[in-house]
Amino acid sequence: MSSPSPPYRGRFAPSPTGRLHFGSLIAALGSWLRARAAGGTWLVRIEDIDPPREVPGAADDILATLAAFGLDPDEPVLWQHARTDAYDAALASLRENDLAFACWCSRADLAAHGGLHHGACVAAPDASRAPAWRVRAPAQVVAFRDALAGDYAQHLANEAGDFVVRRVEGFYAYQLAVVVDDAYQGITEVVRGADLLDSTPRQIWLQRALGVPTPAYLHLPLALGPDGRKLSKTDSARPVDGDDPLPALRAALAFLGLPAPLLAAASSPPRLLRTAVDRFDLANVPRPVLPVSESGR
Template sequence: MINLDMATGCDYRGRFAPSPTGALHFGSLVAALGSWLRARSQGGRWLLRIEDLDPPREIAGAAAGQIATLAAFGMESDEAVVWQHTRGEAYAAALAALSARGLAFPCWCSRSDLARSDGLHRGACLAAPDPARTPAWRARVPAATIAFDDGVAGRCVQQLQDEVGDFVLRRVEGYFAYQLAVVVDDAWQGVSEVVRGADLLDSTPRQIWLQRELGLPTPAYVHLPLALGPDGRKLSKQDRALPVDAAEPLPALRAALRFLGLPPALCASAGSVAALLRAAVPAFDLAALAHAAKTNVQLHHGNA
């Protein structure tokens, strides 16, 4: 089991964890607001973590801009912001623990190698070890069925080996992968419930498997419906979705609250960010959002 010195006894602890690859857009505002409202409606704490694990994709100043934008929308972390680039030793310790049990292994397979197996790595590497090249590190995924109950999507089931395969824990460039880092940090920060976008629902079973193998607690999960663009695709920085306006936050805040199922009259009534958020907290209803949501996910929903 890895060290969880930071975790506290607070009953509810939620978080928002953006990557510093651009300005916050409406989709990321919805995810941040949903996690913030859920934490506040439960009388809990809301934490901010910057997932700066991929330097080539990061944009200078993006993280500071994201933090400032969240503050303009009335959302500030209840504790010091955690930066993943400072957490390498913890990720290395988790990888070493998995490797010692034969649950992580070096892999030299290229994308063209994996194309022969539908892009999935299952068991044996297709490429021979090459001392001249740095390998990736992968999880040795068993033939396991992982099932969990999501707060919006309901019962979700995934066959890890067949649907995911041996996923990457550390990339050939030396950067730790999101799947490992998020598990280590959610436990270290004592996160009791993860509220995030439905695009990450497919990642949850492999994170639950890692939690079990590392002896870490499994939080509850809530995957919010995605905000889609006119073309039906989710809004993303990569698609150059327009950033929200921190200088004039009320219009986007009202739109995000309506997206999350709050009554239009409530969203239109308050004249300031603080007043609008005060009114929104008791009105936020996760059960109603779950009932209304029409998720479009790749997991099988049903009985495990």
């Protein structure tokens, strides 16, 4: 007899690099709807481990905007800046198992190799400066089935190379931190934008290497600007208005396949969200376009 599935636990994990914009609202809503439709728990995690890119006050602004839209987490917010000890332990485990190594290669050093690190370092060790830490990407294909995008596979060595888990500056990379924190919070399904679809095989490999569970994955289609590019805080996409949440909330729910006439009838965010939970159907959400690799995330 198989053991029962654990209760659903989902999350929204923004980086505080600017105010909440429409594309991020879609990711927040998609994860919230999946959790509520499953009768599960919805969490918020602030991924503040990249200080050079962070905007002062952005994290508090994001949390206030989510609250204005009726998206309140079920447990206290987790802040990644307070989780360094856990990332240290994960890196130590990788090193003990000879899965991570110190690397002094710069982007310029790797340019002649397609920007990827394969096997031996191009640059020699340099005791005068700190190294980055990379994992040894095996020559294997990691495949998974996404709830919306379908089957996806990546040859780690060829497509990702030996990827960074701690940067030269001492900051932990997204790939390691997200794996450690999804396991710590007991996340059963990761719902996020399709721009992170190609990061998932690396994260699944890290989950296996660290001996933690692999959640299910659902990558949502991206909201695009007039130029056809994804909306991004770093591109100064217009933030959503927490003082007048209904227009953006209706637009984001329509993007996720909810019928427009139904959305127009609700007169407040709580009523609109209650209606959305009852009518949300993953079959009505457009399939995402497979992304161009964003290996630096």
